[in-house]
Amino acid sequence: MSNKPNDLEALWHQQTVSTVDFEQLxxxxxxxxxKQYFYLLMDVSSLIALPIIIYLFPKELSTFELVWFSFVFVLVFVMSLCIIWMRRYSLGFKVxxxxxxxxxxxxxLQYKQNIRIAYWNKILCFVTPLIFMLYLVVAYFGEYVQPDVLLKKGKLLMGISAVCMPLLWIWASKREQKFKKRLAEFEAQWDVQNSAVG
Amino acid sequence: MDFDQIVADYGPLLSRVASSYEANLHLQQELLQEISLAVWQAMKGFKGNSSVKTYVLRVAHNKAVTHVAYHAKQPHNEPYCEVENPSPDTSMSTEKSVSQTSMVSSLLQAVRRLPMQPRQIVTMSMEGLSYQEIAEVCGVSAVNVGVILNRAKKTLMEQLNHEQ
Structure with missing residues (x-):
C-alpha cells in the first residue's frame, strides 16, 4: 500500500457491510x-397507591393512620421528585x-447520579423499617389501632422489613458497584483519548 | 424523510460505523440494529440545520458511545459467533480478493485500536465529511479536527505498512 491517505478512504469503502433487519427493528x-409504558406504570402506581388506599378505605383507617399515610405520601412524593431530578441527565436524553x-x-454525569440513586436506595432500606417501627410504636402507645389489628399489621410490616429490605439493599449495593465499575471503564476510554490528542 | 430511503442511502455507512466500534460480528449486527433504531427515532427531530448525512452520523456515533458505555470492558477477543461474515466480492480473482480482504481487515483493526475521538474523526473523514462538519458532530474546533485527523491517519498508515 502506498502512503497516500486517499488509499485509506478507498480501502475503507471496500469493507463488506451488513444489512439492517427492518422486521427485527x-x-x-x-x-x-x-418497556417505557411499564416503567411509567410502575412510577405512577408507586405514587398513587397511598392516595388510592386513603380514598377507598377511609372508614377502615383511623385518624392517626390517615395522618400517617398522608405524611408517608408526602415523603414518597418528595423522594420521587428527588429521584426524577437525579435522572435529569437521562430524561429526554436523545441521541x-x-x-x-x-x-x-x-x-x-448520569452514571454518577445512578451511583447516588443506588446509595440513597441503600439508605432507604434502613429508614423504611424505622418508619414502620415508629408507626407501630406510636399506634400502640397512643392506642389508635385495635391491638389484634395492630399485631397483624406489625407482623406484616416486620416481615417486609426482614425479607424485602435486605434484598433491596443487596440489589442497590450491586447497582452501586456496577455503575462505579462502568463509570471507571467509560472514563478510562475517554481519558485515553484525551491523553492521546492533548 | 422515509426510513426505507434512509436505510437505502445510509445503511452501508451505518454498518461501517458499527464495524469501527465492534469487532465481534454478532455484537456488530446488534449495534447496527441499535444505531438504525436510534436514527429512525431521531429523524423526527431533524430540522435541516445540517446535511442528512452529518445528522445521521452524529446520531450513529452518539448511539455507539452508549454501546461503548455498556459494553466497554476488556478488548474483545472475537469469540465464536453465529453471525456469518458478509460474503466478499466474488467478481475479483481469488488472490486479489484475499489480499483485499486482508488489507480491509488490517485497516479495521487499526481503526479500532485508535482512541475514541480520533477514531470518530478519522472514520467521519473517510465517509467524506468536511472538517467543519466533523467539528460540529464531535464538539471540537475545526483546527483540532485537522490536528487529530493528521495524527490518526499517520498512525493508521504506519500500522498498515508495518503489517504488510
Whole structure:
C-alpha cells in the first residue's frame, strides 16, 4: 500500500457491510415502547397507591393512620421528585441532543447520579423499617389501632422489613458497584483519548 | 424523510460505523440494529440545520458511545459467533480478493485500536465529511479536527505498512 491517505478512504469503502433487519427493528421498537409504558406504570402506581388506599378505605383507617399515610405520601412524593431530578441527565436524553463531547459528558454525569440513586436506595432500606417501627410504636402507645389489628399489621410490616429490605439493599449495593465499575471503564476510554490528542 | 430511503442511502455507512466500534460480528449486527433504531427515532427531530448525512452520523456515533458505555470492558477477543461474515466480492480473482480482504481487515483493526475521538474523526473523514462538519458532530474546533485527523491517519498508515 502506498502512503497516500486517499488509499485509506478507498480501502475503507471496500469493507463488506451488513444489512439492517427492518422486521427485527420494528420488533425492537415495540419492545422498547412496551418497556417505557411499564416503567411509567410502575412510577405512577408507586405514587398513587397511598392516595388510592386513603380514598377507598377511609372508614377502615383511623385518624392517626390517615395522618400517617398522608405524611408517608408526602415523603414518597418528595423522594420521587428527588429521584426524577437525579435522572435529569437521562430524561429526554436523545441521541440527537448534542455533539458527541456533550453526549459523553451527560453520560458520565448520569452514571454518577445512578451511583447516588443506588446509595440513597441503600439508605432507604434502613429508614423504611424505622418508619414502620415508629408507626407501630406510636399506634400502640397512643392506642389508635385495635391491638389484634395492630399485631397483624406489625407482623406484616416486620416481615417486609426482614425479607424485602435486605434484598433491596443487596440489589442497590450491586447497582452501586456496577455503575462505579462502568463509570471507571467509560472514563478510562475517554481519558485515553484525551491523553492521546492533548 | 422515509426510513426505507434512509436505510437505502445510509445503511452501508451505518454498518461501517458499527464495524469501527465492534469487532465481534454478532455484537456488530446488534449495534447496527441499535444505531438504525436510534436514527429512525431521531429523524423526527431533524430540522435541516445540517446535511442528512452529518445528522445521521452524529446520531450513529452518539448511539455507539452508549454501546461503548455498556459494553466497554476488556478488548474483545472475537469469540465464536453465529453471525456469518458478509460474503466478499466474488467478481475479483481469488488472490486479489484475499489480499483485499486482508488489507480491509488490517485497516479495521487499526481503526479500532485508535482512541475514541480520533477514531470518530478519522472514520467521519473517510465517509467524506468536511472538517467543519466533523467539528460540529464531535464538539471540537475545526483546527483540532485537522490536528487529530493528521495524527490518526499517520498512525493508521504506519500500522498498515508495518503489517504488510
Amino acid at each position: 420494528q420488533k425492537q421498537w415495540k419492545i422498547l415502547r412496551l 440527537d441532543a448534542g455533539n458527541t463531547n456533550e453526549f459523553v459528558e451527560r453520560f458520565r
